[in-house]
Amino acid sequence: MTETNIKITASPHVRSADSTVKIMWSVVISLVPVIGxxxxxxxxxxxxxxxxxxxxxxxxxxxxxxxxxxxxDGSAMITGLxxxxxxxxxxxxWMAFLGGFFGMAFGKIIFGGLGQNIFNPALVGRAFLxxxxxxxxxxxxxxxxxxxxxxxxNLALPFxxxxxxxxxxxxPLGNLKFGDDPVVTPLMDLFFGSTGGxxxxxxxxxxxxxxxxxxxxxxxxxxxxxSIFVSTFVISGLFYALGISQFPPLFMLFSGGMMLGxxxxxxxxxxxxxxxxxxxxxxxxxxxxxxxxxIWGGLPEGVMYAILLMNALVPFINRATQPRxxxxxxxxxxxxx
Amino acid sequence: MKGLPSFKHGVHxxxxxxxxxxxxxxxxxxxxxxxxxxxxxxxxxxxxxVHPGDHVERGDVxxxxxxxxxxxxxxxxxxxVKSIELWPHPNGxxxxxxxxDVDPNSSQMRRQRMVPRWQDVKExxxxxxxxxxxxxxxxxxxxxxxxxxxPPKDQPVEVLLINGCECEPYLTSDHxxxxxMPEMVYEGIRIALKALGISRCVIGIEANKPxxxxxxxxxxxxxxxxxxxxxTVKYPQGAEKMLIKAVMGKEVPSGSLPSAVGxxxxxxxxxxxxxxxxxxxxxxxxxxxxxxxxxIKNPGNWKIPFxxxxxxxxxxxxxxTEDAAEIIFGGPMMGLGxxxxxxxxxxxxxxxxxxxxxxxxxxxxxPCIRCGKCLEACPVFLNPQLxxxxxxxxxxxxxxxxxxxNDCMLCGxxxxxxxxxxxxxxxxxxxKTQLRRLPTS
Numbered sequence: 117m118t119e120t121n122i123k124i125t126a127s128p129h130v131r132s133a134d135s136t137v138k139i140m141w142s143v144v145i146s147l148v149p150v151i152g153x154x155x156x157x158x159x160x161x162x163x164x165x166x167x168x169x170x171x172x173x174x175x176x177x178x179x180x181x182x183x184x185x186x187x188x189d190g191s192a193m194i195t196g197l198x199x200x201x202x203x204x205x206x207x208x209x210w211m212a213f214l215g216g217f218f219g220m221a222f223g224k225i226i227f228g229g230l231g232q233n234i235f236n237p238a239l240v241g242r243a244f245l246x247x248x249x250x251x252x253x254x255x256x257x258x259x260x261x262x263x264x265x266x267x268x269x270n271l272a273l274p275f276x277x278x279x280x281x282x283x284x285x286x287x288p289l290g291n292l293k294f295g296d297d298p299v300v301t302p303l304m305d306l307f308f309g310s311t312g313g314x315x316x317x318x319x320x321x322x323x324x325x326x327x328x329x330x331x332x333x334x335x336x337x338x339x340x341x342x343s344i345f346v347s348t349f350v351i352s353g354l355f356y357a358l359g360i361s362q363f364p365p366l367f368m369l370f371s372g373g374m375m376l377g378x379x380x381x382x383x384x385x386x387x388x389x390x391x392x393x394x395x396x397x398x399x400x401x402x403x404x405x406x407x408x409x410x411i412w413g414g415l416p417e418g419v420m421y422a423i424l425l426m427n428a429l430v431p432f433i434n435r436a437t438q439p440r441x442x443x444x445x446x447x448x449x450x451x452x453x
Numbered sequence: 454m455k456g457l458p459s460f461k462h463g464v465h466x467x468x469x470x471x472x473x474x475x476x477x478x479x480x481x482x483x484x485x486x487x488x489x490x491x492x493x494x495x496x497x498x499x500x501x502x503v504h505p506g507d508h509v510e511r512g513d514v515x516x517x518x519x520x521x522x523x524x525x526x527x528x529x530x531x532x533x534v535k536s537i538e539l540w541p542h543p544n545g546x547x548x549x550x551x552x553x554d555v556d557p558n559s560s561q562m563r564r565q566r567m568v569p570r571w572q573d574v575k576e577x578x579x580x581x582x583x584x585x586x587x588x589x590x591x592x593x594x595x596x597x598x599x600x601x602x603x604p605p606k607d608q609p610v611e612v613l614l615i616n617g618c619e620c621e622p623y624l625t626s627d628h629x630x631x632x633x634m635p636e637m638v639y640e641g642i643r644i645a646l647k648a649l650g651i652s653r654c655v656i657g658i659e660a661n662k663p664x665x666x667x668x669x670x671x672x673x674x675x676x677x678x679x680x681x682x683x684x685t686v687k688y689p690q691g692a693e694k695m696l697i698k699a700v701m702g703k704e705v706p707s708g709s710l711p712s713a714v715g716x717x718x719x720x721x722x723x724x725x726x727x728x729x730x731x732x733x734x735x736x737x738x739x740x741x742x743x744x745x746x747x748x749i750k751n752p753g754n755w756k757i758p759f760x761x762x763x764x765x766x767x768x769x770x771x772x773x774t775e776d777a778a779e780i781i782f783g784g785p786m787m788g789l790g791x792x793x794x795x796x797x798x799x800x801x802x803x804x805x806x807x808x809x810x811x812x813x814x815x816x817x818x819x820p821c822i823r824c825g826k827c828l829e830a831c832p833v834f835l836n837p838q839l840x841x842x843x844x845x846x847x848x849x850x851x852x853x854x855x856x857x858x859n860d861c862m863l864c865g866x867x868x869x870x871x872x873x874x875x876x877x878x879x880x881x882x883x884x885k886t887q888l889r890r891l892p893t894s
Contacts, residue, residue: 121777122779122792123813124790125790126790126876126878127863127882128786129781129785129786129806129808129813130467130786130808130813130869131816131869132466132872134826134872135816135874136819136820136822136872136873137819229820231819231820231821231823389825390836391828439828439831439834440834441707441833441835441857441860442694442704442832442834442860443704443708443709443833444706444707
């Protein structure tokens with residue numbers, strides 16, 4: 117009898133088939149339809165901007181990440197894709213690359229890498245770009261007739277003024293908030309994506325499908341998007357009914373970064389609460405902040421800052437929503453002699 | 454299967470029970486030597502009564518229980534006591550054990566003895582008879598059964614719960630007990646009910662054993678107040694607190710025994726063996742054991758005398774396959790990995806699991822991504838994520854006081870679901886060991 121190959125380990129001796137790497141890559145796969153949709157609407161520009169953001173993230177992870185293998189865990193890939201998807205199609209590539217670098221380096225690696233960060237790294241990159249290049253990031257080029265032509269100013273050189281004068285078009289949110297002739301974009305256009313906006317913001321349908329797939333696989337906590345949608349709908353509906361805001365509640369849900377933010381950014385496991393109860397609170401907070409920023413803020417869009425602000429509160433939410441121990445009333449101080 | 458009672462949280466490991474569930478149990482041949490550790494139960498080790506050279510018959514007392522929480526050990530085969538020495542123990546390390554050279558010419562007939570009819574034994578004496586027979590809980594913990602039958606006076610037991618869940622994947626020994634000896638289980642129930650002075654009993658069986666549920670229903674005596682309750686298939690359904698929650702809807706208060714909610718839980722195999730004591734007068738010397746996993750050539754269910762060495766069991770079951778990777782006493786979730794083929798089978802060994810390489814793949818440990826799956830798995834609502842961090846940092850005091858380590862029963866659900874393969878349950882087991890070593894202040 118051979119005894120040489122027997123290992124001795126502590127129980128449990130079997131593991132579920134799930135793995136962090138698998139979760140990460142299935143998120144990437146679920147984004148494929150969203151990416152395809154943005155390429156369909158925005159042409160090669162979409163590919164270039166996404167590639168630039170992804171390159172910035174992967175390179176930064178490879179250079180500064182905790183170990184050389186951490187690039188392959190898929191998390192840097194997700195950050196890159198998500199960052200790219202919330203940039204305008206005509207965004208200069210060098211800026212997208214820089215955003216990827218900043219998001220990874222200062223949003224994640226500086227905290228200690230995967231699992232240690234407080235803020236969603238893609239949104240950190242996006243916030244950095246918003247602060248550094250406020251004009252470029254709010255320039256939405258009008259759709260060109262030719263699918264093959266590049267949008268806007270993709271190939272601008274670093275720190276040069278734009279070379280191309282682009283015709284711009286407003287996003288549905290910008291139009292309704294700042295436009296001279298505000299109109300509510302029809303829901304169907306928002307749903308299928310034939311509107312202006314960032315690469316991944318335009319088609320609610322494909323994001324919804326990707327999100328549902330992830331929720332079905334158990335790789336996404338559905339409590340978060342649901343509570344965001346419910347709170348956004350209820351709060352904005354209330355303001356709309358009172359005549360305070362011009363945003364109809366359904367328009368609120370399907371416009372801007374709402375879908376992408378609710379399904380992909382807010383649900384980032386690392387930066388969202390650990391308990392379901394906490395996720396309800398977290399999602400409610402995001403919905404509330406989005407409505408406030410969209411109605412009264414100086415920006416047309418508020419999803420990014422709403423999520424980042426709630427990210428900062430996660431440790432406190434976690435502390436406040438610890439599970440009730442089995443066989444106790446759940447009160448903090450138990451009578452233990 | 455929906456709508457059946459259960460508990461909150463828990464996990465669904467692959468069951469793999471089909472490997473052995475169809476094999477009727479067969480008698481295992483007597484080995485050349487049996488090794489009987491003085492400690493096969495929770496509590497004080499028994500005190501040896503025999504000396505090297507003594508002849509013992511199958512069923513003779515060879516070690517006497519020491520104190521109340523202890524259990525008597527009997528010779529599981531006729532032969533000659535070879536020595537009493539330190540021998541590898543399945544729980545790890547060495548333990549004093551009685552080695553018996555089995556007489557190859559013995560018929561292994563058990564000594565005939567006077568058996569009292571349990572109906573004629575007084576309530577309070579029943580538990581003494583059970584103690585004399587060395588019966589311990591056969592569900593895995595091996596807690597002396599007579600202790601359980603004497604609950605604290607201020608917490609009267611109202612319901613006897615018979616545990617036929619067998620929620621550990623792979624194992625089918627309890628399943629076979631219910632199929633092969635349902636009358637014995639019911640007889641055991643009668644005795645336990647009489648000892649406790651109650652009349653109500655519920656048998657909880659996971660719904661993945663429809664034939665066992667059917668058999669128990671078919672053989673149910675009309676005069677007994679017994680309910681057979683099918684339960685959701687979910688690990689750890691067979692844990693005492695989870696079974697009580699599923700059947701009675703009550704949570705056993707943290708730090709308390711089941712008697713706090715008026716319940717007493719007994720495993721089906723234990724019940725059957727309690728019956729055997731009064732049926733035949735024979736003590737606990739053998740049981741049905743599942744030998745399973747894809748690392749053994751001929752899996753099956755066997756009636757094996759305690760003290761049989763792991764080596765003999767494996768040899769008789771055709772040996773290990775090429776890709777055998779782990780040998781475990783118990784199931785895959787809570788079983789103990791074995792390092793030595795000379796360890797003997799104990800009273801609480803319900804199964805021997807030999808996993809092949811494919812069944813227990815190791816993956817790299819990744820950083821925690823705070824997905825919260827461990828919180829959703831923990832049946833007692835702990836926060837394994839936080840506990841894992843505290844355990845890793847060796848902050849044991851906080852682990853006990855703020856994170857309730859003592860409520861953790863090491864069921865392994867958190868480690869099972871963790872996508873980053875963080876050895877959470879293993880950390881907690883280690884922390885408990887470390888805490889026991891610390892001087893109590």
